[in-house]
Amino acid sequence: MPDWMTRKKRKMSRNTEFDKTANIFISLLGILRPPPALKVWQWAEKYRIMSNVETSSPGPWDNQRTPYLVEIMERLTDPTVSKIVFLAARQMGKSTVFLNYLGYLIHINPSPVIIIQPTGELAEKFSKTRVSNMFRDTPCLKGLVPDDKSRDSDNKILYKECVGMFLILTGANSTAGIISMPVPILYFDEIDQYPHDLSKQGDVISIAEKMQTNYPNRKSIYTSTPTLKSISRIDALFETSSKHRWSHECPSCGEWSQFSWRNLNFETMKMRCPHCEELHTRREWEAGGGEWVAENPEAKVIGYHINALDHPSVTWDDLVEEFIEATAAEKKGDFSLLITFINSRLAESWELRGEVVESHALESRREAYEAELPDGVCVLTMGVDTQDNRLAYEVVGWGLGFESWGIEYGEIFGDPRQGDVWNRIDDLLKRTWSYRNGKQLKIKRIAIDTGGHMTTQVYNYCRARKTRGVYPIKGQGGEKLPLTRPAKKSREKGLFIVGVDGIKSDIVSWLKVNKPGDGYCHFPKDKDIDNISVNGYDAIYFEMLTVEQKVRRQDKKGFTRYEWIKPAGARNESFDCRIYARAALRIMSSKDDIMLKQIFLREPWAFPGQAVKNMDRGDGAVTSVKKKQQVGRNTQARQKGIEL
Numbered sequence: 339m340p341d342w343m344t345r346k347k348r349k350m351s352r353n354t355e356f357d358k359t360a361n362i363f364i365s366l367l368g369i370l371r372p373p374p375a376l377k378v379w380q381w382a383e384k385y386r387i388m389s390n391v392e393t394s395s396p397g398p399w400d401n402q403r404t405p406y407l408v409e410i411m412e413r414l415t416d417p418t419v420s421k422i423v424f425l426a427a428r429q430m431g432k433s434t435v436f437l438n439y440l441g442y443l444i445h446i447n448p449s450p451v452i453i454i455q456p457t458g459e460l461a462e463k464f465s466k467t468r469v470s471n472m473f474r475d476t477p478c479l480k481g482l483v484p485d486d487k488s489r490d491s492d493n494k495i496l497y498k499e500c501v502g503m504f505l506i507l508t509g510a511n512s513t514a515g516i517i518s519m520p521v522p523i524l525y526f527d528e529i530d531q532y533p534h535d536l537s538k539q540g541d542v543i544s545i546a547e548k549m550q551t552n553y554p555n556r557k558s559i560y561t562s563t564p565t566l567k568s569i570s571r572i573d574a575l576f577e578t579s580s581k582h583r584w585s586h587e588c589p590s591c592g593e594w595s596q597f598s599w600r601n602l603n604f605e606t607m608k609m610r611c612p613h614c615e616e617l618h619t620r621r622e623w624e625a626g627g628g629e630w631v632a633e634n635p636e637a638k639v640i641g642y643h644i645n646a647l648d649h650p651s652v653t654w655d656d657l658v659e660e661f662i663e664a665t666a667a668e669k670k671g672d673f674s675l676l677i678t679f680i681n682s683r684l685a686e687s688w689e690l691r692g693e694v695v696e697s698h699a700l701e702s703r704r705e706a707y708e709a710e711l712p713d714g715v716c717v718l719t720m721g722v723d724t725q726d727n728r729l730a731y732e733v734v735g736w737g738l739g740f741e742s743w744g745i746e747y748g749e750i751f752g753d754p755r756q757g758d759v760w761n762r763i764d765d766l767l768k769r770t771w772s773y774r775n776g777k778q779l780k781i782k783r784i785a786i787d788t789g790g791h792m793t794t795q796v797y798n799y800c801r802a803r804k805t806r807g808v809y810p811i812k813g814q815g816g817e818k819l820p821l822t823r824p825a826k827k828s829r830e831k832g833l834f835i836v837g838v839d840g841i842k843s844d845i846v847s848w849l850k851v852n853k854p855g856d857g858y859c860h861f862p863k864d865k866d867i868d869n870i871s872v873n874g875y876d877a878i879y880f881e882m883l884t885v886e887q888k889v890r891r892q893d894k895k896g897f898t899r900y901e902w903i904k905p906a907g908a909r910n911e912s913f914d915c916r917i918y919a920r921a922a923l924r925i926m927s928s929k930d931d932i933m934l935k936q937i938f939l940r941e942p943w944a945f946p947g948q949a950v951k952n953m954d955r956g957d958g959a960v961t962s963v964k965k966k967q968q969v970g971r972n973t974q975a976r977q978k979g980i981e982l
């Protein structure tokens with residue numbers, strides 16, 4: 339009896355009655371075992387039953403329906419291939435190919451498998467739906483896979499012990515438990531949805547791949563619809579691959595080409611041949627079938643690309659209709675439908691054009707300020723980002739309608755656990771900045787990031803300087819959160835929670851404003867020599883300020899969410915500092931727009947004789963309600979030309 343049978347038998351020996359039945363069943367299985375020379379696509383045709391949950395045409399697997407999947411399945415048992423990349427439109431059989439392989443492995447060639455989904459929740463969902471459906475509906479797997487209804491402890495959602503092999507499902511956000519487990523077969527599903535910020539544990543794909551090193555017959559399968567060009571993992575993998583594209587033979591010239599959106603004529607619904615320019619209908623193109631044509635046939639990684647123009651149950655009319663709807667929304671400023679169309683129908687990554695703020699454009703519009711504090715600056719705030727070996731800070735001047743002036747950006751190197759770096763922050767707290775008229779401002783509010791490993795140091799520093807307007811903050815991602823709110827837990831007293839996503843959206847929209855006024859962001863440069871950066875506003879500052887991008891994602895429940903991401907390893911401290919400086923303004927007053935207006939009307943930068951007489955105490959702050967009202971009256975009077 340082969341090893342896999344004795345193991346199963348051992349597990350079943352709890353109950354002798356059951357044991358007997360099991361023994362008979364196991365010997366039957368031996369007889370039923372098919373010849374091992376079978377390919378995965380042949381296995382699928384012979385054994386795989388598709389349920390109506392999985393496909394619109396349930397029943398025995400039919401290779402004719404999705405002919406493009408046959409070669410991919412052939413490669414799964416090719417000993418010369420260890421990495422297969424499948425970049426495909428939505429619902430074109432990406433995970434079905436893998437499930438056929440899984441069924442084949444369990445039935446014919448048991449080998450441990452790990453499935454990595456973007457999150458733990460998605461892994462659970464994949465297990466409960468796709469894996470369970472296949473186990474239930476494919477008769478040859480009965481007895482080899484755990485029974486869903488049994489209370490057998492081996493049958494867990496994320497860990498399934500099959501006869502002779504195990505199957506683990508996990509999320510790319512939580513692989514800690516499996517990193518030391520040797521496994522020959524890995525399935526990376528929807529890899530463009532994997533979390534990007536994995537600084538703590540390293541890249542999940544390379545960690546997982548290390549688990550395979552001892553297996554000569556290892557196999558990794560990577561599938562995804564793509565996302566944003568600069569960060570798409572599947573795009574990057576496909577670029578290094580053989581670049582097989584599903585192609586058709588031109589009825590006119592006999593050359594092969596892939597269906598492409600730009601070659602589709604919307605009026606005639608005919609596809610243009612890129613070689614001879616002739617137009618043909620889908621039926622004409624498909625008469626000769628299809629084939630995978632490789633751009634780099636010598637590449638070790640085998641990559642396949644197919645788009646929805648080859649989808650067996652989506653017509654070209656359907657796609658054109660979807661596209662027209664998406665472009666109409668785009669004209670109104672909503673890019674999401676078009677991005678979805680390009681990512682999940684055309685299986686192409688989306689390159690941000692126009693939407694993104696260009697760091698060079700911001701750098702080139704720097705201006706020489708007339709004084710340390712240009713006219714219009716009403717309040718100074720500072721944001722401090724805490725890193726392991728330095729602090730980054732930015733002092734920002736805020737004006738009417740959130741027009742802003744970058745005053746100073748800098749990095750203070752040193753260990754934030756030591757006092758030195760904090761002494762430099764103290765220096766900034768003591769410092770003043772002057773208007774042309776000689777009046778001066780100090781920083782009014784400071785927000786210091788408590789994230790990272792320096793939480794205690796930040797708390798201690800802030801607690802001792804609360805009366806000076808220094809607050810610890812913690813960023814929280816997520817849509818529709820208040821920009822700032824006091825933390826509820828008492829031990830976090832004084833802590834403000836910052837809804838960073840909302841602030842990021844505001845800052846990016848302000849960075850896009852291209853003429854001075856509401857929201858416009860000013861940055862300084864040297865007065866005399868063009869292109870000389872001053873006060874830290876150099877090319878790196880602008881690169882970091884614009885590095886994050888907002889992308890659309892599906893959350894664990896399948897809802898669309900927008901998320902801010904940055905390329906792996908990229909720095910973003912100047913963006914964070916700006917976010918915290920903005921948060922500091924909001925901490926100062928929840929009606930910060932009104933506050934800015936009140937200060938603006940007092941014109942603290944005006945020269946004597948021009949300004950209202952009742953000036954505040956130099957730092958531009960309104961000290962009492964009474965004074966505020968007084969100022970308001972003065973301003974109204976001045977506007978009406980009334981002599982007080």
Ligand SMILES: [Zn+2]
Nearest residue numbers: 588591611614
């Ligand atoms: Zn042609």
